[in-house]
Amino acid sequence: MxxxxxxxxxxxxxxxxxxxxxxxxxxxxxxxxxxxxxxxxxxxxxxxxxxxxxxxxxxxxxxxxxxxxxxxxxxxxxxxxxxxxxxxxxxxxxxxxxxxxxxxxxxxxxxxxxxxxxxxxxxxxxxxxxxxxxxxxxxxxxxxxxxxxxxxxxxxxxxxxxxxxxxxxxxxxxxxxxxxxxxxxxDLLYTSGTTGRSKGVLSAHRQALAVADAWATCGRVDEADRYLVVNPFFHSFGYKAGILVCLLRGAAIVPVPVFDTRAVLELVHRERITVLPGPPTVYQSILDDPARAEHDLSSLRLAVTGAASVPRVLVERMQRELSFDTVLTAYGLTEAVVATMCRPEDDDAVVATTCGRPTAGFELRIAGADGRALPTGEVGEVLLRGPNTMLGYRDEPAQTRAAVDADGWLHTGDLGRV
CATH class of the missing domain: 3.40.50.980 (Rossmann fold)
Known part of the structure; x- marks a missing residue:
């Protein structure tokens, strides 16, 4: 469609x-x-x-x-x-x-x-x-x-x-x-400002929907799903990979104002939640909660995580003890939202040790300090290019030019290797 x-x-x-x-x-x-x-x-x-x-x-x-x-x-x-x-x-x-x-x-x-x-x-x-x-x-x-x-x-x-x-x-x-x-x-989303003053990232309607569609496709989200959104709506994960995903696929949005393990357990049990993305600490806190055994979590099928190291043992426990059929990892940032993502057929080692493959029309390149592509296996800056890269930083043309070069590559400032 x-x-x-x-x-x-x-x-x-x-x-x-x-x-x-x-x-x-x-x-x-x-x-x-x-x-x-x-x-x-x-x-x-x-x-x-x-x-x-x-x-x-x-x-x-x-x-x-x-x-x-x-x-x-x-x-x-x-x-x-x-x-x-x-x-x-x-x-x-x-x-x-x-x-x-x-x-x-x-x-x-x-x-x-x-x-x-x-x-x-x-x-x-x-x-x-x-x-x-x-x-x-x-x-x-x-x-x-x-x-x-x-x-x-x-x-x-x-x-x-x-x-x-x-x-x-x-x-x-x-x-x-x-x-x-x-x-x-x-939308105009302000970055976290961890490396300086926050910047206002502008995106277009078609871009917001395209990345949401790519996320939904990787996760195989449909109208039978009930999506517990613990990621804040003010973040692109909660808004674009949450609200817009549900809008495109007909899934129910179940918002959580403040993460609380017991409240999440109750909601999964009562509302038959099927989709529960979040950082690794969310799943670890659920696994560690002594009240977990009192709740039926069998409806859970999809977890999408990232933003931190994901131990393979955690992936295995999520599947074995929390009933998830699919656990995926992903990589993104405000300027690109979701750039790479694992696929449901990937094994636990791939999910735990990588961020998957490019999605949403993105190309990915690992570059050295001189901007040239590095060979497979070498660590360098992650560069992204594609139709869903931000429109730019609002009222900051110099910052925009510094982030997106003349060839359209977004310089993320993040280190990675293929």
Whole structure:
């Protein structure tokens, strides 16, 4: 099946193909694919009514919940650029992202882990005058997501319950969605900043969907799957290899706001989870939990891991003790999302000692300090080239040229060998 060019088109197709199948399974919000599309269109109508237009940036600062899914898809539905914000950021770090992205709208949790992020932002800038948050002149709209429900009401911001009353008609929403093109920017993800100030990575709709499709193909994900997303939605793993994978394949999204081993065991048991990606520590903590034997984990079939060394014994234990039929490792980064991935037919040694083979149309080369390709087996910098390399770093052309050379190779800064 051809991959849709835009996320709005993918949502429309999912609502048609998987209409009454579960799309979002969350205690506060359980939706079929048809209902998901309805809620997305309603929130998209609210954003349009608030003046959000194609190309505007919509920031999203909230944990993994069904409301995050709706908010992200609504922003993309009107052609806006989604800007996910790390929920562990301080108010100063959040403000930095809002300033640098020139976000015109912010969708934010009422409270999460006991913190009211909007109140923290306002405390930094003083009482707002004319805009929802002082010192952020581009920010015109703030919408709060019900997460913990402990936040006191604040002026100059909307609550989720008001969305329906302030939404434009569906035909206006459909017109906006129809204008979105596959080459339009879909998201602006800020890197972790481990080697300096974080950079805003721009990707297009067709790129986000292409890497999600490649991931889903390697994992053989389909509408019978129920995908427990423990990776944060603000990260490309949770958003693109999570939400978008489920949208393309009709799998149910089961979000986890905060990883807790007992809660994950309960969800796998109760919701018959089949897909559970995550770093190796997730599986090790499940294996080590004494309550594991009290839960039925037989529904599990696919694990995708990486970002750390994966011992072969862990792969074997995951298959033997956690019922996984398939364990895959993968390699990626924000600028390319998923670049290499193992395949279901690979043996345990390949899964444990490699990151698989290139996927999503990527070429891979190992280069020396002079940029020339190194022979097989030698360690050098990992270079990637393909149609799903980032569009570039927002407002940083020099940084973009330094990262992607004249021949189109993305210099990852990571070391590897073939």
């Amino acid at each position: 051809d991959v849709p060019e835009t996320v709005p088109a993918a949502l429309d197709l999912a609502a048609e193909r998987f209409a009454e199948r579960a799309a979002v399974v969350d205690p506060a919000l359980r939706l079929t694919f048809r209902e998901l599309r309805e809620q997305v269109r309603e929130l998209a109508g609210f954003l349009l009514a608030e003046g959000v237009r194609a190309g505007d940036r919509v920031a999203l600062n909230s944990p993994n919940t069904g409301h995050w899914v709706v908010a992200a898809l609504a922003a993309l539905h009107v052609g806006a650029v989604l800007v996910p914000i790390n929920t562990r950021f301080t108010a100063a770090e959040t403000r930095d992202v809002l300033v640098r992205s020139s976000a015109s709208a912010l969708v934010v949790a009422d409270t999460f882990l006991g913190r009211d992020r909007l109140r923290e932002l306002r405390a930094q800038g003083g009482e707002p005058t004319g805009t929802p948050v002082s010192g952020l002149p581009a920010l015109r709209t703030v919408l709060r997501i019900p997460v913990e429900g402990a936040a006191a009401p604040l002026p100059r911001c909307a609550d989720w319950a008001e969305v329906g009353d302030r939404s434009l008609p569906a035909d206006r929403v459909d017109e906006a969605a129809a204008r979105v093109r596959g080459t339009d920017p879909s």
